[in-house]
Amino acid sequence: MSYPRSLTPEQRLSDAKELLGLPRIVAICGSTRFMTQMNEADLRETAAGRIVVKPGCDMKSPHALWSDPVEAEALKARLDALHRAKIRLADEVLVVGDYIGDSTRAEIAYARSLGKPVRFTHPQVDPDA
Template identity: 45%
Template sequence: MAADVVTLCGSTRFKDAINAENARLTMEGNVVISLGLFGHTDLPDYDWTTDATDLKTMLDRLHFQKIDMADRVHVVNVGGYYGESTAREIAYARSIGKPVTFMESRPGDPS
């Protein structure tokens, strides 16, 4: 039986939680596609909230490709939180028929 491919989504400020979910899902036998860059820690002086440069556009495009490659998307939402970028990724995944699961349940978020 082939392993599921799971793409992780979530705020880069949750680097430790994302890495922990990566490890947990891997140990369950999944192929995990994670974030390639944790902007909040890897580039702490970069203003991700106002950036309209090619870097953010390219990284967003890459993450959508990772969603395309997945069997499902898993959202790392510590305390139920996810921001606008993750909300766009969730909407995109659902629009192409990918199941979405959440690390923590949040009222109004169907899986």
């Protein structure tokens, strides 16, 4: 007797996005020092018909939400987990900027471990090139 193949959560998500007719989803990654470039990449990707997810907080800029160092550390951990969820949701990743720090390097490795294609605005900074 043949049993139906059990789908992974990733396969079920991919099937659901296809059934819903969703456009490709791009996760923008990079240092928040490149927020202006991320916004430009968001504009271009959106104009090309893609759904964009990207960092929503620039913790390098002053804000009351992260003015307390203890709260800021907890918020950074939550934002890192949220960004990894955005990468899981995405069909591909676009890395913005001409510098790759430890956090972005980890995001690239995570995306690649999930089999996500990774593009770069500055291909020379690809840590695996």
